[in-house]
Amino acid sequence: MSENNQIENTELTSLPNIGKEMKRQLNAVGINTPEELVATGSREAWLRIRAIDSSACYNRLCGLEGAIQGIRWHHLDDNLKKELKAFYEANRLGQKATIAETDNQNMKIIMNGIQRSPKDKNWNDN
Numbered sequence: 001m002s003e004n005n006q007i008e009n010t011e012l013t014s015l016p017n018i019g020k021e022m023k024r025q026l027n028a029v030g031i032n033t034p035e036e037l038v039a040t041g042s043r044e045a046w047l048r049i050r051a052i053d054s055s056a057c058y059n060r061l062c063g064l065e066g067a068i069q070g071i072r073w074h075h076l077d078d079n080l081k082k083e084l085k086a087f088y089e090a091n092r093l094g095q096k097a098t099i100a101e102t103d104n105q106n107m108k109i110i111m112n113g114i115q116r117s118p119k120d121k122n123w124n125d126n
Contacts, residue, residue, distance in 0.1 A: 012037065016072050017063035025049045038068050043087055050091065058088040 010033050012023045029048035031037050037045060042065035050056040059073065061084050066073035076084075 010034065012067075015067040016070060017067045022060070022063065025053060028052055034067075037064070042068055042084075046088075047091060058085060058092075061088050 012018045012026055012032070012034060013020065015034055015037070018026070026032070026037065026045065026049070029045070029052060031040055031045055031048070040048075042061060045064050046056060046061040049060065062073035062076055062081065065080065065084060066076055069076070
């Protein structure tokens with residue numbers, strides 16, 4: 001959570017974007033409190049959930065990040081969303097991927113020899 005968003009409640013469901021099902025999954029992967037979620041980070045938490053639920057999607061990753069920041073995931077910074085999308089694309093199929101460029105304007109992912117970029121027509125497909 002940001003310095004402005006103090007964690008006051010020990011219930012995961014007190015965080016934005018965390019409902020009963022997300023709480024259940026977080027508990028299943030060893031994350032039981034908002035503090036543990038913050039310490040783990042959205043990407044690692046998502047990877048753990050992905051290991052037990054292959055349907056874990058980009059929106060779930062954004063939801064976790066939003067929960068950590070104390071905001072609805074729709075309000076995440078656009079550049080952060082692009083970074084999360086690149087992470088999701090690199091990890092969603094369990095494939096090894098290389099992020100060829102990391103600046104947000106020209107980010108590219110090479111996965112199984114296929115290069116993708118946020119500028120591609122199908123970039124936002126899940």
